[in-house]
Amino acid sequence: MAKNTAKLSTDNRFFRFMDEVGDWIILNMLFILTSLPLITVGMSLTALYKVALRKCRGEATYIAREYFQACKEEWKKGTLLWLLFFFTGALLVFDILYTGEWGVVFSLLMGCLMVIWIFLFSYAFPLQARFENSFRNTLKNSLLLSIKYFPYTLVIVALNMIPVICFAAGTFVTMMAVPIYCFIGIGLTVRVNCFFFGRVFKELM
Numbered sequence: 001m002a003k004n005t006a007k008l009s010t011d012n013r014f015f016r017f018m019d020e021v022g023d024w025i026i027l028n029m030l031f032i033l034t035s036l037p038l039i040t041v042g043m044s045l046t047a048l049y050k051v052a053l054r055k056c057r058g059e060a061t062y063i064a065r066e067y068f069q070a071c072k073e074e075w076k077k078g079t080l081l082w083l084l085f086f087f088t089g090a091l092l093v094f095d096i097l098y099t100g101e102w103g104v105v106f107s108l109l110m111g112c113l114m115v116i117w118i119f120l121f122s123y124a125f126p127l128q129a130r131f132e133n134s135f136r137n138t139l140k141n142s143l144l145l146s147i148k149y150f151p152y153t154l155v156i157v158a159l160n161m162i163p164v165i166c167f168a169a170g171t172f173v174t175m176m177a178v179p180i181y182c183f184i185g186i187g188l189t190v191r192v193n194c195f196f197f198g199r200v201f202k203e204l205m
Helices: 002-007 013-035 041-056 063-098 104-130 135-148 150-160 162-169 171-204
Strands: none
Touching: 013 041, 013 063, 013 171, 041 063, 041 104, 041 171, 063 104, 063 135, 104 135, 104 150, 104 171, 135 150, 150 162, 150 171, 162 171
């Protein structure tokens, strides 16, 4: 009887694994729900990383409660970051799509600016989630860290770009990817990203 009880214990590896998966599914769902108004994406992304980083350090216990608390704490700076990235990103995309006839030099310049935008976007929200800093310093540190830890940056950017690649690949691939990202894909991406951000931030601490 003792052996059977041990197999059903919540300390069993299977139950721990399922509990872990369940937490990332919950975070995934919460992020999607709180991002639906669109203007709240920055707040939601900052809160997602704040809880995810805490979870990876073994400090998060009540996922949903901590997520909404993070939303409350980060809504202002997270929203400002999002608005900045949204409008600058839209401007860059417009320039790349509709001003290509301005010459190769201009196209290369826009391409470089877009790469910098992607690097900044990849680091800004995790930095905001982890450190209390000014708006300007968060952007400055995002650029410096993305260059200093360039190998990590390449992996993080590649993971973040998977949805864009799926969309560019056509309707079939997009339709296959949407259910995965709605269920757990975003959470898994953030989980892997947090592995790299954890190393970067540990050195900063």
